[in-house]
Amino acid sequence: MGFNSSAHPRFSGVLLHPSSLPSGGVCGTFGQPSRDWIKLLSENQIAVWQILPLAPPDSFGSPYSSPSGFAFNPWFLDANDLAKEGFINSDDINEFSETLPSDSSKIDFTLATRRSNEIGKALIKNWKNQDSGKQIEFLDWSSNQHWLDDHVCFMELRRQFSYLPWWEWPSAFSSRNQNELGLWKIKHKDDLLEHALVQWHLNRQWNLLRKIAKKFNVAIFGDLPFYVSRDSADVWGNRSLFSIFSKGDLHSQSGVPPDYFSETGQLWGTPVYRWQKHKRTRFRWWRNRIRRQWLQVDLLRLDHFRALNSYWSVPGGQKTAQHGCWLPSPGLELLTILQQDYGKSLPLVAEDLGVITKQVNSLREHFGFPGMKILQFAFNGDPSNPYLPENFIGHKWIVYTGTHDNSTTVGWWDECDPEIKNRVSEGYDGAYNCPSWKLIDVGMKSNSILFISPIQDILSLGNEARLNKPGTIENNWSWKLEHFDNDFNKSISKYGEVSRSNGRSSDSRNSIIDYF
Template identity: 45%
Template sequence: MSNLLKHLGGQRQYGVLMHVSSLPGPGSSGCFGAAALEWIDLLADHQVKVWQVLPLAPTDNTGSPYSSPSGFALNPQFLDPDQLQETSAVDGFSTWCQQQRFWLKDHCRFMVLRRRYGGAPWWQWPKPYARRHRQVIKEFDRAEAVAIDQEALQQWQLQQQWQGLRAHSRERGVQLLGDLPFYGAHDSADVWSRPGLFSLNPDGSLAQQSGVPPDYFSATGQLWSTPVYRWSRHRLNGYRWWLRRLERQLELFDLLRLDHFRAFAGFWSVPGASSTAEHGEWLPSPGKTILKRLSSRCGGSLPLVAEDLGVITPDVDALREKFDLPGMKVLQFAFEADASNAYLPQNFASGSWVVYTGTHDNATARGWWQDQSDQVKQQLQNLLGHPVESPGWELLRLALSSTADLAVVPLQDLMSLDDSARFNTPGTASGNWSWRLDQPIANLRGHMEGLQQQGQLYGRGRSSG
């Protein structure tokens, strides 16, 4: 039995991908409120065992949760004002602050300073603050004690609300699958407070930055403008920052997707001044050591999913297999080559996979289908044995019928929405991360009933008991 199957209770299951921000409600974003509870109940009522979300971290100025000012904090937009805890419960708050002292105080300082300097990146702040001169920070803590405490209180409230949702999901038998980016933003509390852990120049600019090399899709590669890690410094303290970051996520979720998993084996490092990713080099990562230490703290069984999409080398597969981590299969990629395509369900070598109709980075299934060539359309129809009427549901049935331990469908595909509901288009900076459900949760019952029927048809959704 695979590691993932053990975490799923010994039975193949199915789940739904929808970020918290997409939940309906009166505010500008979905939140940890009544709609989230109703959503969990809807999933549980239809034997959906997994709710997958994107990172819960604060977003950057484009709305992306994958480029966050914090590797530990929660997004204040998700705070439900209708269920704020009484601040008089100071014992719980103080205890939590002490438990989270590794990151919390620096995050709060960073957010207060960022407001003071009009949102400017930290390396453009006055040097005593950018370089964290001890006496200046001490005086700042005293002068801004109230503002710093307010930031901490907000994070505590978010923690309380999310843990309430998690307790409810556990009671209803729904597991929460989170997401962790490999890199953090350059302009973040983590880089500001621990610059020695990142590849920076003395002035705070990037010495080496992250990305991926040129490939079939991009002649110049992808440049992400986030600092790569200075692994020699991490090694000196036993990779403490990385382990704390992973443990923080496992406090929040039952399962965790590791974005850009290939960087745990080796990463593409590009000079900080470069404007393209062409002139980089592959360097080794200590992912094996980090995962081994995390495994020992988790009792030997890691509740992780490896995002291993794209060009994957044997060392990445070896690392994933060493820790028995499931990889990902995306059915929209299954028709880009011949019958040996690794994303075709009949070619899954084992059950240790999470199979998706598409991810947050893909077009909706309906939008994808509209853009496909006649050759691809014919290939899918030949596989199915009948004409395609509803692309999302056809791909969903393929996912559910596969050997993969977990099949996940974005809500947009369940609803057969077109590409106006696409959540993100990689390589673009606007128009992303904003799709939101524009109807009550109860209106989704018909879609969920269809999902449950198909899941049961293919032997998914049952518990081991």
């Protein structure tokens, strides 16, 4: 396949979650490594930094099942930057450093939580010594965060009740008894302030990264899960919006039906939406949720986009997804209102992988959203396979070697049938024998508006670097880079060169946002 010259601009990007950035601590942060990363992308004319949800993870490290749909992950708070600005003492950092792990290639979730808790305590210890300007800035910010009160209460109650789900808390708190909750908030005002300060500083540090990214013309591409966790501040504080009984039992739950991947389907255990309730409020909760995202990112992927057309609803007591049914969603109405809120074309990307109906495609095309193409899915021998680059219709696609849910391309290649390897080797010319760079070359040459490679493929890493394996709960979400060394910089430089040679360079005169 030769170079696909095109009249429309084409761009490239890298998928790298902040948790996987190198750092002196247990987890990547919003500090210097993130700033270095943005500058490295810009130097190599790479237009897009794709991330995963920035929300707090669940106990298995997943940001897709978060206790909050609005908050940042406290693990990302950079202690060195806080010390430089005088919000904590340098002695506090020395205490944190004593607990660093010996293996810097993996995230220790327990240690990451302990470290963020210690930073929160250090912020409280030093808060009264801060000048009035900083305190006023915090009060102004917090007064404009409608989600913050529920979040700080929920996170502190979780901590006090040993991280039990909210429906197992004492009834006064699980039912949100306002008198009991009010008295409790007075008693624990410093604990609640700690959570709020952590979120304020995360917001400040991320805003700085946004400014740097804009300066260097790097677009930040975020990700929004469709559903929210049953055990979350969102459901605890707004349970009438979700298909859940008052005491926490699921009335209806989410998933997908049986298919060629699973005989029993996938049961996700998150409550589905009570769409009639959302419609009565003109989707206020959804609009607030999306508005919060636009303060964080330039592009946004809507995970499980097909549920905006219709969703698989399974009775709450079922143990598999087999006995569910398809129910309609008001996606057209919701997206129309979101477009009115935004004021112009929505820079959204539809996660439209799997079995997709004509109605779902029509909804995506109605709003002009790009869909997704995964090259690892392309080579099964079917000439009509929609993931084959020669079958792409138009250019409104985001093409990937694989995503965070796939094997790395080297890992995928090691497990491939010989027939698939032959189709890739014989069907596509190119200078690369390494399987990950072979697929990078194929994707770069496609007509898509954007090609993205996970960082693991740029580094030609095997499945030891895989980020997530769906359907499993062990050894996920913990991989991270140990450092930015010369080999790493050379790999990014090479990726930039391949981007430019395929007409995918970025400069100050064009931005991918202009073409959504």
